[in-house]
Structures are given as C-alpha cells and as structure tokens.
Amino acid sequence: MLPEKTRDKITQLYGPAQTPPLAGKIEDLLGRYSSLMPSGRAAFLSERDVMLITYADSLRQPDAYPLQAMTRFAREYFKDIISIIHILPFFPYSSDDGFSVIDYRRVNPAHGDWSDVAALAEHVDLCFDLVVNHCSASSKYFQGYLAGEPEYEDFFISLDPDTDTSCVLRPRTSPLLHRFAGAAGEKWCWTTFSADQIDFNFHNPAVLLEMLDILLFYVWRGARIIRLDAIAYLWKEPHASCAHLPQTHTAVQLMRDILDLAAPQVLLLTETNVPHADNISYFGDGTNEAQIVYNFPLPPLVLYTLTAEDAAPLTRWAQTLEPVSERTTFLNFTASHDGIGVRPAADILSPAEFQGLIELAERHGGQVSCKHDRRGNAIPYELNLNYFDALNNPHAPAADQTEIDRFILSQSIALVLMGMPAIYIHSLLGRRGWPEGAAQTGHPRTINRQKLDLEQVRRNLTEKSLPTGFSRSAQVFQRYLDMIRQRRRQRAFHPRAGQQVLDMGKSFFAVLRTALDESEAVLAVHNVTGRPQRLNIEPGRLGPVPPGQGIDLISGQKISPDVNGSYQLDLPPYGFLWLKVS
Template sequence: MFKNQIREKVTLLYGQEQAGQICESILTLVEKWQGKTPAYQPWVDQTSSYLITYGDSISQQGQAPLATLKTFADKHLKGVLSNIHILPMFPYTSDDGFSVVDYRAVDSDLGDWSDLNALAENFDLMYDCVINHISQSSDWFQGYLTGEEAYQDYFIVSDPALDHSSVTRPRAFPVLTPFQKADGETVHIWTTFSPDQIDINFKSPKVLLESIDILLMYAANGGRSIRLDAIGFIWKVLGSSCIHLPQTHEIIKLWRIILDHTAKGCLLITETNVPHQENISYFGNADEAHMVYQFPLPPLTLHAFLSQDSRVLTKWAEGLTLEAAANLQAASKTTYFNFLASHDGIGVRPTEGILKDSDRSMMCREVERKGGRVNYKNNSDGSQSPYELNINYLSALTEPADSTQQKAAKFLAAQSLLLSFIGVPAVYYHSLLGSENDIQGMQESGINRRINREKLDLSVLETELMEEGSLRNIICTELTRLLRIRSSQAAFSPQSKQQVLNLSCGLFALIRGEDEDTVTYVMNLTEQPQQASLLYSGYDLVSGRKLNSEFTLEAYQFVWLKHH
C-alpha cells in the first residue's frame, strides 16, 4: 500500500520512465530514518498550543541563545504552551533566517542540535522547512555557479525575454536575477522573493529526494511539527501564476504519505499567505497539510477592533464553521493553525473577497498613524496593492495615549478570541510578553518587519515581568492563566464543534463543544459596555462568577461561560 502510494505520486510528477528509480531512492531514505523519530502524540487536542519565536529572541550573555530559550520556557511556559515553533535556526544570509545556507545545520550563533534536543525534553518543537528557496551563498548554489555537475539542475534558469507577467509576485523584486557562472556565462535565475533567495527546481528528482531527507531529519531531531514556508510557489510553469499548481499539491501529498509512514505523529503545516479559499486548498482531501495557517484571522480581528464592529468577522466565521463541519470534522487529522501576530506582518491579501477596499485603506491609515508601515506587492498590470501591515499587534490595537490597563484589556480581548476559535492557537513571543512597536529596530535596520522582531535580554525581561502592574506583567500573567484554563476544557479541542452567535455588532460570540462539555465565548470588542443575552446561564471560567442568561460586558471584557 505504502509503496503503491509513493509510486502513484512519483509517476504523476515525473512520469513512468523515471518513477521506478525515484521510488527506490525514496524507499532507501525511508529505511535510513525508520525508527529514529521520537514517539510523538498522534494528534492535537485542547492542551495543544504553540509559542512562535526566533532561536535568539531571548538571550543571556555567555550562554547559547537556544539554551537561554530553554531556561525561560522551562520556568514560564511548562504546562502553559505545549509546542515551541523556532523560526529558521539554520545558517543564513538575509531575511532574518529565511535565506538558508545549510538546511541540515544549526546556526552556531544559536547553539547546536543538542540544545534543541534539550529544549524538546519539555516541549514539542516546530521547525521551518524553507524549501522553496535557498541562499545564494549556499553550497548548492555556489556549486551550481562553479559548474559542479551534482547541482546543475537544482535551480531554474529562464530567458528574461520571455513573458513572466503572469507570475505571482509576493514582493516588489524582479522574478529573475542575473548571475555569472565560473565559465563566464550569464544566467537569469528564478528568485521569487529576493535576489538572495534562489528558488529550487522541484522538477529535478534529486531536489525532491533532498527535500524528503531533510523533512525526515527534522522529524527525527525533535521536529514534531514542520512548517512548510512559502510552499505554494515550489513548482513553476511559465505562462501560469506559478502558485498553487497541481504539482505543488502532489508533492505535499507525497511528503504526507512518507511522514505518516516513517515519522508517525509528525505534522505538516502549510504557510500560504493568500486569499482564504486558496489557503484551505492545502487541506486537500484530508491527505495534504495536517494544519493550514488561518491567515484571515489576524486582519479580520484587527478590522473588528479598529471599526468597533464585529459584523464582517462574524459573517466570515459563520462561513468558516459551515466549511469546518463539511470538511474538517469528518477528517480527524486536519485543523486550522490560528494566530494573530507572527514574525511577519499582518497579511492583507487573505481579506480579498471579505473586506472592501475602503476597509483595507482604513487599516493601512491606522497602522501608519500608529507608527507602522505598509508593504506593497506588484500586480501583473503594473499597479501595486497592500500586501502586508508591519506593526506590533498590541500597538495596532491600542492608542499610544491609552493607559496600561486599557492597552492590556484591548489586547487580552483579542487574544481571547484566538484562544476560543476552532483550531490550535499559536502565540507570538512578543504577544505573550506584552511588547510594543520596536521603532528603533525598524529604522536602524531599514527592514519594516523588524518593528515586531525585537531581541530581548533575559535579565531585563525577567525584571520587567516581575514589575507588578507593568504591561508585560499584566499580559503575560493573564495570558498564561487563560492558556491553562483553555487546556482544561475539552470544548476547546480542535475536534469540538463551533457555532457562531450573531448577538450584536459590538460583540463577538461562539459556542464551542456540546453536551456537558460546552463553553460559550462572548467578547465585547468596543470601548462601551454591551448587553449580552443568551438562552442559558452558567459559570464564567475567566472571572469565576456565576452569570445569568442576560449580563453586561464592560469595555473589552470577555467570558467563557460553562453551561450548567
């Protein structure tokens, strides 16, 4: 069965003639890694949650940053968050880690594989597989330029005179970059994201085999989850959009077959910052990604808070619930990877077909007013449109003049939505720690995304977290408390049902679970008190109070109402 599944996918991708040899090579890799993967839990539940962080987000002089991360996580996060997503921890040359020099090595500035194994003692880990592109300084690309035979089909050469206008452009860079080979020949190489991020040619079976070996290595070294970065772009056909092509989906399905067989419990998570229907196509028929990033959630939540109006968010969530009932609940091994903030900005494209242009323009104005930046993408007609909002999520939600208590209330209200929504929640380290815009870091680097990537000193951070009444203290204390409550309630399992309630434009509400394991979530996303009217009374898990079926929520207050 397993061999037949592999054969089918390989034949679809590379043809009958090459299939036999490729399948033999894949089975050799499977044998190499068989039995070397830790005993991962078979699936996720209400206790599953992720911290998103760089390997050196928190540092301490004289200690490897990955060891410092373990020190912090063991003290503050054990029993609170089950998984830690370490953003690319490999040697790199640009894009804060996303131009990888060597997929199989840990950046020596962070530590080594032993540090990751130590971190994995108390947490499941998630690794990035940045397999669409590799640094131009990598051995692979340098070998290509110097004429090494092994790498001559690893990259994509194209003629700049051909029409590339239909190619999806996520950033404002040319699709091709000229390079000179050692023999003097000038070649134009496909570079979707930047001149330092050289796209890899998956039409080469050797590249496919490299990717399988890398994925299995990650799974064997503590990578319970593997994030497939920018995965929608891995197959190119000139004249097409070069995103979400059928071959891309078939490759992910092949990886899934291999991982399910060789590294049971290892999860594939696709990162595709695109409109919603395109994004969820990576569920396949429950045979592709285990989880997909819930990209509309960050911008739609921000829009609801900025407009003080939940109607768009509620309507979208209603549609999502129907979709979940039809597609996800029947498949016990697929769900959403929910987040509000991340190392990247807040994607705008996922709101296409959901928000009006005027709504997006409002959000852009608000972000810029609050010190953030707006990144634009090039369109095929020569125009530009907003692609990403670069701002710290807390700073985006709040006003600079707000009091500490007001900032905390607004931000925790948004985080409560993240923790309540169907799927698995992922909390960015700056969200957990109550950080705000790092304007200095953005300006000094000239990189807009650095506004939300500030590196923190452990001793300074610990002092700030201990300061009673500080923003860091309030948010970290309360958010960890909410995460503990959440993990105790079966209603918040990704497999639990979700029903969206349409109460009023100032409230957002969900019912999670059924029968005795039912929790109703109601959140006031406005600065004015709001009346809530339900069909039942209950016990509020957040405040510890009993509530009647009708109650008032103060500004940015929320409840988790456990039904009597």
C-alpha cells in the first residue's frame, strides 16, 4: 500500500474521490515493475562522478550504429574519467532534435536498440530524459486524441482560441495555441514550445499514470538519473503563469516518492532554465523533490567573467550557494546541447553587463533567441553559439594558445565548484561552432549540435597543428582529462565538501574546498585576465587546514608558505592552480 504521504499528494492533485482508484493503479504499477528494478541502494554522488552530455548520434561510424560508436569511444577514453553519460533523447522523434518524442519506449532505430543502450551501461551510468511536458504531434497519444479514441480523451488541453491566456509565462515567441483538425472538429491545443510539441494535460490522472509507467520503464532499462525536461511548465491553468505552480512541485514530489519506493538509488534532475531562486525551488525541502538541479547562472556568468575580465559578479553569486541537504547537489556546466541561457543571469548582472553578453554573441557569429513578455516585448533568453566561440571570437585573429588557456580556465571553474560537473561533448573535444549547420536547418541551436565522424575525432585528438605542438582539440581534450583525473582523487571535491568563495578582487575567482573530515583543502585560484597577476594568500585563508607545503594539482609544482605562513602565487594570463594542502 502506498505511504500516506504519497496518497496525500494524489489528493492534492486530484481530490479525495480520485485518490483510492489512482493509488490502486500506482500500486499495481509498482508491483509489475518490482522484479525488474535494479537491486541495492547506490551511494550518493561523490568526487569521482563526472557527467558527459551527448546526443546518441554525436559520434558516427560507417560500420556501427551511433550508440555502438559511443560505446567504443567510452571504452577507449572514459575509463576512470567519465562516470555518467547523459544521452539526450534517443527515441523516435519528429522535431527539435529528439525533444518531440513519438514513442517513449523505443530506441530510435537510426541510433541502435535497447541492447546498445545496455552495452553502454556496462561502462558508465546513464541519464535518460523524461520529456514530461509534451510529446510529438505524431505520437500515438496525440493522434489517438484527435481521432477521438476514448483511451486518450483529455490527454491534451483544448481551449477556445479567444480564451484570455495573457497571464501564461511564455518561454517562446510562437503562439500558445495551435489549431488541429480532429474527428469531432477543430481543436486549439496548448503548445508551450512549438506546433509539433503538444502539452500533456496533467489534470487527467491517466496522463500522470502513463508518465510514472515510463519513469519506471527507464529505470528498468538502466537509467541511474532521470532528467525531467521542461518540468517547470507541467501543470496548466489558463489564468495563471503556468510556471512553477504548486501542483508542478507536488507532481515532482510524487515522482520522487515512486522512485524512493521502487529504486531509491535513482536520482531526479530537473531542467528549469529560469532565475536562480525559482530554479533551486526544485530541491523542495532537500528530501522530497529533485536531488540534482542545474546551476543555470554559471554559463553566462563565467562567459561575462572572462570576456569582461571581471570576476566580481561571479564571486558575489557563488558566495550565495549553500548546500540544501546531504542528498542534493548542483550540476555545474558551461555548455549543453542548447544555447547559453542568459535569463538566470539577468538579476545578477547589471543591464549594461547583460547587454554586453548579447552584443558579444552577435560579434562572435552567434544568434540571440528571444521570448515575449506580457507586453509583447522581445526578451533575450538564449545565446546560440558554441562555448569556445563565445569566449574566443572565431572571426578575429588571436593567439591560439591564449584561446585554449582561456577556455580551459572556464572549464576549471565548473570543475571546482560544489556539485557534480557536467561536460558537453563538444566542449570536451575542443570543438568550435557549426554555423553552416544552423544555416542549413534554420534552427539557431544547430550551431552547437554537429554530428562528428569518430575516426576523424580520433585523428584530431592526436594531431599536431599549432606552433606549440598538439592541435586545439588534442590540447583541450588532454588538459580536460588531466583535470578530471585530479578532481576524482580529491576528497575536497566531494559534492558536499565545504565551499568558501573568496573575494580576492575582480581579477581573480577563488574557491576553497574542504574535505568533509577537514583533512585536506584545495584552493582553486583563477586569473580571469589576459595579464600576469601576483596574489598573496594570507594565513587563515585555507580554513581549518593549517598552512604547510602544498602542491598545485594542475602543474605538480610544490608551493611552500613563507615565514609568515602566506603563499605567494604568480599566475600567467588566464592561468589557474588548484593548491592542495593536507
């Protein structure tokens, strides 16, 4: 029988009359999957966990399905490096590079099949997307709805086109309602993101039950982490904002309850690219919603820091980060399959600083995606360009080594902060953008989604082309792997290890991480400028760890304090160190 707290959530969503029948169906669902669930309770995330974000077909080979090519690459390069791979939606789809799902229970046959997913899971843990807010217009759900099939009645939301929806928060500029021809006449259906992505109606308990079924199906198929895509918009009320509604949080809590009952080792990751306070609200009370939340302000703030040579806003924001509970943490990243979301930084940067990012993206060959506010004004929400290109103008002559140093420093920041790092495959491989692809598809996000030939990637990782030696891709990849290896060895980088962000002036971003047992500390100091900098670390800056001989984990150089217990650090342009003191 479901716990009382779970039944209470059902009542909150659907009322007391619906609670007994829906609770019974959920109990039946749990019973059906009980023998299929992985056994054991895995430990929470540790300093050894690093996530790779990739499409199933980011790497291709002529003699293999893309999932098989990814497994070959993981087997060859990722041992003791990457512990989790987030495979972006790998199901049959009709648009949006996978996020318009046609069939939630099948692997896209162009990518492989479930046996290929299982083969990859032998080498790494996996994160799957549950595209919970909407499905493809070509899905059996929506086609059945239009045909008037009783099973899919009320699976979607149809409104009179004259309904006042002005209160609804719009993440896109497309119409909220789109017209479709159904067996019983035309229907104007709710479409938050596009005409091909039809929003589910969670007022219908059958929709929730189907999503819970898919949730458990993914666990059975090997997911250790479930990413809840676009979860903020799940619950709809025509005269409300329809973002972060209390019912949405209750639905997330219900999913967490079901996983805690069936597979407590599986973690929820919420995708809510919104201002920081709204974003971290999906931690709930620290025990009842998502265990992992994206650190969405990080990508635009790091970009500002390195292009303006000013760490002050990043430092002020990072000083506000606090652990929520022993079972929650942040996902720290700089790039993903989407663009660089800027709305989370709008309340942190000044208007002039924010506008500077918009202008920088345009100068660097990117595009700026906008949404409309309630007055119809265009509001930038995303910069569509590759992160390496955001930091280094692809159209301007520059010293290649400086470009690489600047980029690697940006990735170090994400690696040292409290939480688990996540790395987009194009960042790991040191790739630049693909504007030709964006021009071909007409979709700005394509600029950061190029599919790569695995053999060419292998050649790029060993070739020499720069005056300094190895190519950009080879240098970025090797330096990234070296940082990850060091990170995985340090207890001070545990997701729950202590964190103190130190204000050392606008030229530096500095983070002190202290192991849970206070036996070691790592001080990560970044020179965010293109000029050499000297920094004096005074006694007491290393928290509970007394001054002693330290070692820079990046260079291997030993660093000793002077007679006063201070460390004198000399950092080259865009240089950084991870000073470990035990």
